[in-house]
Amino acid sequence: MMITLKNVTKEYNKGNIGLEDVSLDIAKGEFVFIVGKSGSGKTTLMKLLQKELDVTSGQIIVNGQDYKKLTQRNLPKFRRQMGMVFQDFRLLKDRTIFENVAFAQQVVEVPHRYIKHQVENMLEMVGLKDRMNAFPNELSGGEQQRVAIARALVNHPVLLLADEPTGNLDPVTAKGIMELLSEINKSGTTVLVVTHNKELVNEMGKRVILIEDGHIEQDEIRGSYDI
Numbered sequence: 001m002m003i004t005l006k007n008v009t010k011e012y013n014k015g016n017i018g019l020e021d022v023s024l025d026i027a028k029g030e031f032v033f034i035v036g037k038s039g040s041g042k043t044t045l046m047k048l049l050q051k052e053l054d055v056t057s058g059q060i061i062v063n064g065q066d067y068k069k070l071t072q073r074n075l076p077k078f079r080r081q082m083g084m085v086f087q088d089f090r091l092l093k094d095r096t097i098f099e100n101v102a103f104a105q106q107v108v109e110v111p112h113r114y115i116k117h118q119v120e121n122m123l124e125m126v127g128l129k130d131r132m133n134a135f136p137n138e139l140s141g142g143e144q145q146r147v148a149i150a151r152a153l154v155n156h157p158v159l160l161l162a163d164e165p166t167g168n169l170d171p172v173t174a175k176g177i178m179e180l181l182s183e184i185n186k187s188g189t190t191v192l193v194v195t196h197n198k199e200l201v202n203e204m205g206k207r208v209i210l211i212e213d214g215h216i217e218q219d220e221i222r223g224s225y226d227i
């Protein structure tokens, strides 16, 4: 399994429940949509998987690593196996496209001579190699999101977590981004995508997990999103 959750509960302060008693298995190489109303617990799940938050109770195991046994010291190394993509892109405004992607590699101390090659390869994959010297504000939203995806993938993560990656994009661009994520999945990366985009979920015929009030309400192999 890539991801196992056993009876996971996340309670925020003041008794606010993010997730309650959630158990879940996601195999290596799966593509999974996480859907559900605003406030249902989707981002809470993503943050727990990034270990940005800790569980209140229950167990999380990702790629063989039990989160309870993950020390603060090992956390950065562990996180390098994961790529993350957010609704608001989160690019560095004062760095070029090339530098934004390269930054992820400098952080993990990839030897300098490899960086240029790998960054250019990634930008080519997302179709933006010819824009690598531009700055983020010179790109459209969809292009910026593709840069964010290149950045998330440049360290070859085994798991890609995307929280509403198409939330700020028009329908055609959103479809392009979702197709890109699907291609990445076909190359072996396990992909989890939180989305409100019903049309794309229904079109793509992937596994769909519906979360409601912190619970898994539905989990279908070739699911749809019709609530």
Ligand SMILES: Nc1ncnc2c1ncn2[C@@H]1O[C@H](COP(=O)(O)OP(=O)(O)OP(=O)(O)O)[C@@H](O)[C@H]1O
Pocket (backbone or CB within 6 Å): 012, 013, 016, 017, 018, 036, 037, 038, 039, 040, 041, 042, 043, 044, 045
């Ligand atoms: N830092 C926090 N402190 C207290 N409660 C929180 C916190 N973050 C989230 N919650 C609560 O946990 C519940 C789940 O929130 P979460 O952000 O996971 O929802 P979501 O499904 O991602 O919603 P959306 O679709 O609007 O992004 C909500 O009731 C929310 O108010």
Ligand SMILES: [Mg+2]
Pocket (backbone or CB within 6 Å): 042, 043, 044
């Ligand atoms: Mg959210």
